[in-house]
Amino acid sequence: MSKDDNRRMLLEKTLKENNYQGSALLEILHKAQGIYGFLSKDLLMDISQSLNLPPSHVFGVATFYSFFNLTKPGEHIVTGCMGTACYVKGVDDIMQAIEREFNIKRGETRADGKLSLFVTRCIGACAMSPAIVVDAEVIGKATKEIVIERIKQVLGGAKE
Amino acid sequence: MKLADLQTIAEHEVDFQRAYKYRINVCCSSGCVPFGAFKVLEAFQEAVKEFGVERECKVARTGCVGTCSVGPVVVIEPGDYIYQNVTPEKVREIVRDHIVLGLPVKGMLYSNEAFFKKQKRLVLRNAGKIDPYRIQDYIAMGGYSALVKCLATMTPQGVIYEVSSSGLRGRGGAGFPTGQKWSLVARGHGSPKYIVANLDEGDPGVFANRTLAEADPHAILEGMLIAAYAIGAEKGYIYIRAEYPLAIQTLQRAIAQAKSMSLLGSSILETPFKFGVELRLGAGAFVAGEETAILASVEGRRAMPRPRPPYPANSGLWGKPTLIQNVETLANIPQIVLNGGLWFSKIGTPKCTGTKCFSLTGKISNPGLIEVPMGITLREVVFDIGGGVQENGKFKAVLVGGPSGGCLPETLLEQPIDYESLKKVGAIMGSGGIVVLDNHSCMVDTAKFFTEFCVDESCGKCTPCRAGLPRVKGIFDAITQGDGRMEDIATLEKTGVYIRDASLCGLGQTAPNPVITTLRYFKDEYIEHIVKKRCKAGKCFKKEAKP
Numbered sequence: 001m002s003k004d005d006n007r008r009m010l011l012e013k014t015l016k017e018n019n020y021q022g023s024a025l026l027e028i029l030h031k032a033q034g035i036y037g038f039l040s041k042d043l044l045m046d047i048s049q050s051l052n053l054p055p056s057h058v059f060g061v062a063t064f065y066s067f068f069n070l071t072k073p074g075e076h077i078v079t080g081c082m083g084t085a086c087y088v089k090g091v092d093d094i095m096q097a098i099e100r101e102f103n104i105k106r107g108e109t110r111a112d113g114k115l116s117l118f119v120t121r122c123i124g125a126c127a128m129s130p131a132i133v134v135d136a137e138v139i140g141k142a143t144k145e146i147v148i149e150r151i152k153q154v155l156g157g158a159k160e
Numbered sequence: 161m162k163l164a165d166l167q168t169i170a171e172h173e174v175d176f177q178r179a180y181k182y183r184i185n186v187c188c189s190s191g192c193v194p195f196g197a198f199k200v201l202e203a204f205q206e207a208v209k210e211f212g213v214e215r216e217c218k219v220a221r222t223g224c225v226g227t228c229s230v231g232p233v234v235v236i237e238p239g240d241y242i243y244q245n246v247t248p249e250k251v252r253e254i255v256r257d258h259i260v261l262g263l264p265v266k267g268m269l270y271s272n273e274a275f276f277k278k279q280k281r282l283v284l285r286n287a288g289k290i291d292p293y294r295i296q297d298y299i300a301m302g303g304y305s306a307l308v309k310c311l312a313t314m315t316p317q318g319v320i321y322e323v324s325s326s327g328l329r330g331r332g333g334a335g336f337p338t339g340q341k342w343s344l345v346a347r348g349h350g351s352p353k354y355i356v357a358n359l360d361e362g363d364p365g366v367f368a369n370r371t372l373a374e375a376d377p378h379a380i381l382e383g384m385l386i387a388a389y390a391i392g393a394e395k396g397y398i399y400i401r402a403e404y405p406l407a408i409q410t411l412q413r414a415i416a417q418a419k420s421m422s423l424l425g426s427s428i429l430e431t432p433f434k435f436g437v438e439l440r441l442g443a444g445a446f447v448a449g450e451e452t453a454i455l456a457s458v459e460g461r462r463a464m465p466r467p468r469p470p471y472p473a474n475s476g477l478w479g480k481p482t483l484i485q486n487v488e489t490l491a492n493i494p495q496i497v498l499n500g501g502l503w504f505s506k507i508g509t510p511k512c513t514g515t516k517c518f519s520l521t522g523k524i525s526n527p528g529l530i531e532v533p534m535g536i537t538l539r540e541v542v543f544d545i546g547g548g549v550q551e552n553g554k555f556k557a558v559l560v561g562g563p564s565g566g567c568l569p570e571t572l573l574e575q576p577i578d579y580e581s582l583k584k585v586g587a588i589m590g591s592g593g594i595v596v597l598d599n600h601s602c603m604v605d606t607a608k609f610f611t612e613f614c615v616d617e618s619c620g621k622c623t624p625c626r627a628g629l630p631r632v633k634g635i636f637d638a639i640t641q642g643d644g645r646m647e648d649i650a651t652l653e654k655t656g657v658y659i660r661d662a663s664l665c666g667l668g669q670t671a672p673n674p675v676i677t678t679l680r681y682f683k684d685e686y687i688e689h690i691v692k693k694r695c696k697a698g699k700c701f702k703k704e705a706k707p
Contacts (some may be wrong), residue, residue, distance in 0.1 A: 025460035030402060030441055057461075064462040064619075065443030067402050083364030084563065084595050085521035087609055121446070121613065122364035123403065124190050126519055127228030127527040138194030 010035050015050050022053050025061055029068055038069040066121075074109040074116035076154050078147075079133040083122030091130035095119070097144040102151065114155060161422045162430050163308050166299060173300035181216040182259055183237040184208075185288060186246075188221040189374040190367070190406050191228035191529075196247065200232045203248035207255040217259055220297075223375020225288035226279075226529045230270055235288060242270040275526050278544050280507070280533045282515045283491045287375035292410050295417040298378040304423060306494035307385050311431050314497075319390040320346060323493065325501030327513035332358055332449070332486035333561070333590045334666070335512075335579035341483065344473035346391040348481025355384055355396035356454055356477065356484045362401065362446035363562030364613065366593035368517035369487050371529050373400070373407040376491065377414035381424070381437060383490030386497055388435040391483055395436050397458050398487070399448070402441045411439060446563075446617035449591070450665045451484045453619070464619045465665035486591070488517055508534030512578035522559070522595035523550045532577070539573035542596055553598030557682070561590030563610040564670035566677035567603060586677040588670055602697035603682040604689050607674045608636035614671040625668030628659040632675060640700035644690035653679055 014031040018024035028047060033039055039062055048058040062068045080086075080095045095117075099105055102115060109116040125131040128140030132147050135154060139147055177183070186201040201221055208214045225233050230244035234254070241264050243254060250268060257263045281287070290297035298304070310319055324339025345353060357380060361369040373380060384396045400408055415437055418424040426434040440458050447453050448463035455477055457463040476482020492514060496504045505513045512534040518541070521527045525547030532541060542548065542558055549555045557567045560577075566587030568575070575581050579589050597606065615629045632655055635648050656672035656679075663669045679686065688694055695701055 021460075023458075023460040026441065026443060026457065027460075030443065061460070061462055065445050067442075067444035084559065084593065084609075085365045085527070087364075088522045088595060088597060088601055088606075120403070121362070121444070121617075122366070124367040124370055125194060126365050126367055126521040127191055127529075128195070128231070129521065129527075140195060 007035050011046075015047075020051055022051050022057075025051060025053065025058065026065075029062055033068060038072050040070075040072075071109065072113075075114050076135055076151075077116045077118065077133075078135075078151055079118045079120050079123075080106070081123045081125065081129070081131040081133070082119045083124075083126060083129070085126035086122075086130040089130045091132070091142075094130060094132060094142055094144050094147055097148060098151065101148050102155075115151075163312055166304055166308055166429070169296060170299045170302070170305075173296045177218065177300065180218040182213075183218045183220060185220050185222040185225075185235040185237065187223065187225055187231065187233040187235070187288060189224040189371055190404070191224060191371075192231035192233055193406065195231050197232040199248045200234065200246050200251060203251035204234070204255065207251050208259070210252070211255055211260050213255070213259050217255075220291045221293065222290060223287045223292050224284075224371045224529055226284070227270055227272075227275065227526070228529060229527045233270070236264075239264075243268050244270040272526060272547070274547065275528070275530075275545055278532065278536065278540055279530050280515050281531050282495060282507070283372060283379070283488055283517055284375065284529070284531045285495075286379065287371065290376065292375055292377055293413055295378060295414065295421065298376070302498070303378050303494070304382055306497040307382055307389075307423070308429065309497055310386050310389050311429060311433060316346065316390045316392065319386060319497065322496055322501040323390070326492075326496045326504035327501070327511075328489065328492055328496060328504065329512065329579065330486060331488035331492075331516065331592070333588060335589060338485070338489055341473065341485070342387065342391050344471070345393075345481050345483040348474045350475075350480045351392075352395055352480060353391060353393040354477040354480055354482040355387055355391075355393045356458060356482060357384055357396060357398040357490055358449060358451075358454060358484060358486045359398055359400040359404075359407070360442045360449040360454060361404075361591055362442075362449050362617075363591050363593050365521055365595050366519045366562055366591050368519050368529060368592045370401075370404050370407045372487060372491055372517065373404070374410050377411045378418065379491040379494060380411070380487045381414055381418055383487075383493035384437060385423070385428070385435055386493050387483060387485065387490065389433055391481075393483065394434060395438075397438055397440045397477075399440045399442060399454050399458055402443055408439060408441070415439070445619075446613075447619045447665070447667050450667060453665070454484060455482065462619070464621045465667075467664060488592075509576070509578055511580065516577065516589070516592060518592045518594045520546050520594050520596075523553050523598040523600070524548070524596040525550055534578050535576045537573065538568065538575050538577060538594075541577070541594060542573065546596065549596060549598045553600060555596070556599050556601060557597045557603065557606075559593070559595040559597060559606070559674070561588035561670075561673070562593045563613045564588065564667065564673050565590050565593070566673045567597070567606065567681065568677065569681040572681075586673060586680060588673065590670075600697055602695050602699040603678045603685045604636070604639060604695070605697070605699040607678040608633070608640060610674040611636060611671070614667065617667065618671075619667075622662075622664040622668060624659045624662040625664070625671065628655055628663075629668075629671060631655060632659070632672070639686065639689050640695075642693045642701055644686075646687075646690055648690065649679065649683070649686055
């Protein structure tokens with residue numbers, strides 16, 4: 001069985017568990033993003049047909065909520081917390097340093113597909129602010145130097 | 161399970177816990193986990209075995225103690241010794257000295273009595289003390305006995321009466337009297353009735369609800385159950401941010417455990433009462449915390465508010481009467497039922513009873529999660545509990561109520577914290593965020609930051625918010641890039657008031673608060689930016705590469 005069939009089967013299972021109900025759209029989009037990594041146009045069309053919802057409704061919901069990714073993220077993901085506490089403690093300076101160092105803009109994925117730089121509104125590590133997430137690791141009380149070093153490390157590992 | 165069985169479980173559990181001389185509570189909530197709390201937990205489990213003290217030491221994973229800035233945090237009972245910045249390497253020494261030799265390791269202790277002295281922990285009473293993954297821990301602390309009391313001895317009207325007389329008001333921010341809300345939903349026509357517990361803590365910088373869910377999930381469930389009994393609801397949803405994986409996991413587990421003990425489901429505790437709870441995940445939309453938007457989101461639609469009336473109490477989820485309540489409000493309920501509304505009404509101020517949880521962050525010495533009685537002053541919170549501004553900084557302002565709250569100057573620090581007093585000075589209770597700013601923050605830049613947040617989060621439905629906020633942002637861009645004009649100040653003031661007065665929902669109505677309050681209290685900074693093109697904090701007038 002190919003990887004695609006496998007994923008489709010998992011999606012089908014989720015659809016079935018929710019009785020193909022339109023009201024479960026958010027749950028299904030969450031699961032679908034978990035399975036596929038992001039929500040492609042084809043995938044959204046598929047979900048729209050399975051739930052018997054107009055594509056406009058499904059696209060509308062998927063684009064309304066910032067948690068859903070409609071493009072493929074990079075191999076490594078760096079997320080800056082733009083919550084109030086982190087902002088007050090200077091996360092913006094760190095983000096600008098990352099942008100300069102790695103030639104990337106926030107919200108973007110680098111053309112080589114290695115790195116995405118995102119911002120999020122609060123990961124809740126406010127007492128440890130500023131916080132930057134590199135892949136799954138939260139770096140609390142972050143500084144430019146520490147974060148850039150860590151990103152270099154993960155990118156270096158990816159080169160093989 | 162029957163009513164009497166609960167008592168047996170509680171007694172059993174208390175005996176079980178008494179068998180241990182020490183209890184080592186390792187905080188494993190979202191504040192401490194990223195910094196290695198699980199490894200510390202493992203290290204303790206191994207160390208107590210290594211020293212052969214596993215029979216006298218119960219090592220437990222618990223929720224948040226509140227001192228989130230010095231995590232991972234470990235508390236050893238008896239005596240509530242708080243160890244800070246614990247790493248797996250330090251664990252052997254702690255077990256050897258504290259447990260085996262009976263000598264607490266002074267150098268590692270968090271010694272800051274002031275942080276706890278003025279707090280009053282009602283909602284967070286179990287936080288950091290019980291294992292949120294074990295329902296037995298909650299039952300041993302008297303958990304679910306309030307539900308038993310309701311089912312066995314009280315009528316639904318009796319429960320509503322107690323809640324009304326407690327004076328409890330909604331902790332989500334608006335401060336609507338809870339008892340009144342319950343009687344509205346109880347009288348609403350239509351069935352089934354629903355409950356939506358609001359855990360969509362979208363305010364950046366606020367983590368009180370998450371901490372509660374991670375530390376004491378059953379308090380939320382018990383509050384929902386009692387509310388369901390009082391208003392006649394059969395089904396409840398907890399709407400929680402997807403960004404809170406640990407809280408989601410904790411709640412899922414709590415729901416499963418409550419089900420397996422027939423505390424959720426049909427014929428709860430062998431009575432005719434039935435109630436089911438499901439989680440619904442948000443997906444990153446600040447506006448989804450608004451009560452009509454949350455309904456749309458639970459129904460699988462875009463989280464866009466709608467005009468009221470009809471109010472959710474009459475026409476909520478799928479057109480049925482629905483009670484929407486913040487989880488902190490719900491977590492107060494069991495204690496109100498157990499101790500009576502009168503007891504609760506004596507805490508806090510006469511108009512604003514009880515306590516409130518706040519996340520205390522920013523440029524402050526002791527950031528963390530606190531719970532204080534209503535009516536405490538901002539000065540007490542910032543300087544006594546929070547320990548004042550971090551070294552090398554000078555107090556400038558305190559932001560109360562999240563991105564749509566107000567920035568208050570030092571002269572207003574004597575303001576008591578309650579819904580009316582905060583509103584009077586232009587701030588809001590919001591969901592409980594207090595951020596301290598020092599002289600390194602620019603008030604113009606801060607107001608711009610919050611405006612940008614609200615521009616991003618505006619759902620786009622009503623024009624004042626959708627079109628007005630970007631206009632405000634445009635003016636801020638001009639001022640902070642050196643193109644400001646004096647008449648901009650009047651335009652900001654006017655536009656802010658328009659947006660506040662004409663927007664459909666709470667987001668738009670409160671979005672101009674930071675602008676209005678910074679203009680009110682820090683106008684000289686605006687003028688300095690416009691006339692002298694100077695930013696004392698050094699935040700503005702940076703050359704930004706235009707995209």
